[in-house]
Amino acid sequence: MPVHTQAGEPRRPPFDAEAARRLREALGMTPAHVAYGIAAAYGMPLSPATVTAWEAGERAPSEAELTALAGALWCAPGELLGAPGTLHEYRLALGLAAADLARRIGMDPAGYARLEAGGRWRGTERQAAALAEALALPLPALIRFTGRDALLTELLTSAATTRWQAYVRPVGKVVPLPKAQLREVLQDLHADYQATMAATLHWGGGERAEESGRAGRAFLDGILTEFWARAGTAHP
Structure with missing residues (x-):
């Protein structure tokens, strides 16, 4: 069954103001030059003050403005963006x-x-x-x-809380990583979860059991990020 991807997109791209200023200065251009270039080539009347505001981080260009700015600065749009997240x-x-x-x-x-x-x-x-x-x-x-975060989280949770060996193949169907690497990561997640639970449990009863439950839930809440980190792949 299909699941939802990220809930919508931001109205403005993640603009890298410092990169825009650095690229402009490297070309020996002023904000007025940039504004003129955008207006002449893309038909977007802009004031130099707008370019200055972009570079100061006070405003961010729209998608169309970003494309025009990249053209005026002779660079790819990606050079004017922060780390993409969507x-x-x-x-x-x-x-x-x-x-x-x-x-x-x-x-x-x-x-x-x-x-x-x-x-x-x-x-x-x-x-x-x-x-x-x-x-x-x-x-x-x-x-x-592609909407597989929820399924992967479910599989990782089961691997950490039950027999991790049974989940190497199912996780591998979602994440195309080498089997040996998946075995190592799942085994480590399982061991750390069990250690987290054991560290807060003893024969003292109720209060410690409740503390253990909180620690276990916190571990599982972050299991997807932890999986990517241990697999050597940064989570976006």
Whole structure:
């Protein structure tokens, strides 16, 4: 059953104000030069004060303005962005139009637009692989954007709380990592969860049992992030 991906996209891209200033200065341009270049090449009348406000972090350009700014500074849009966190931002960083990306991965443009707006992933494994390749997605981001975070979290929770050996193969079907690596990570998660529970349990009864329960829940709440960290893949 399909599950929800991220809940919508930010209205403005994650602009790197310092990078914009640095690139402008490297070209020997003033904010007035940049504003003029954007207006002349893209038909977007801007004041130098707007460019200055962008560079000061007081305002952020829209997607169209960011594309125009990148053109004026002779750089890729991705050079003006912070770390992408959404599907929209990964696409924007590469300067790809949504319709072009949809065609590249073999997806209906309207369906892809719904996905970026926080809809459900309804694509195939082939389309997921094409999406990862087109956007150079790290594995955690691909799992999140294709709606498999919840399933992976469920599997990891079961592996930590029961027999981890039984979950190597199911986790491997979701996360294409080497079997030996998955075995090591799942075994470590299981051992650490059990140690967390044991550290707060003794024959003293109720209060310690409640403390153990809280510690166990906290461990499981962060198990997905912990899994990516131990697998050597940063969580977005």
